[in-house]
Amino acid sequence: MLKFTEDHEWLKQDGDEITVGITAHASEQLGDVVFVELPEVGREVAAGEEIVVIESVKAASDIVAPVGGVITAVNEALPDNPGAVNEDAMGTWFFRIRPASVDLSGFMDEAAYQALIG
Template sequence: MTTRYTEDHEWITVDGDVATVGITVHAAEQLGDVVFVELPDTGKTLAKGDEFAVVESVKAASEVYAPIDGEIIAINSVLDDAPATVNEDAAGAGWFVKIKMSDASQLDGLMDEAAYNAHIA
């Protein structure tokens, strides 16, 4: 399964028409210890670029933006009680939401791993 990345440090993996979205290991390292993640309600419709989640570290709140259009079909409720999961496994267990994509062609504009690594280098 291919992982794609945004300039705003989110990752996306796609299974059929469902995209799983989280923040990158790099973003989690930059934020430091995550103490709270505010996630949207399921059923919410997002347009690419919409703010859909907020990550709170000890120091500050950071917005997370939708990488694609679609509808939220699942949120990672593990983060309610264990927000530090984002630090421990940003690319895996620390996923934020699953989005049912309405326009898969938007994926073409995102970066692959090599391009993202160059972006943060």
């Protein structure tokens, strides 16, 4: 089951890790993504910390860590193919994080996210 943030990220829990990407809505708002800078695996991050840089033909944007924890994996193919975000935003992940506690109850479900974006 996916959860969503007000910053237009999707979160998917897989055991004790959370996979993070951006929503189709965010991808559409950005336009053609031309550059992605990912965090280093093993980096410890705080919730709300800017950890991914995305640049598009329209704007530069950041992805913030939805929870604090340790980055356990990054999508190695993304820097070489940033357009994958536009092709399949909901199927393209950026990073995986192992939080101190896996509790996604404070995030929106799909219905709440759809209401947010109208």
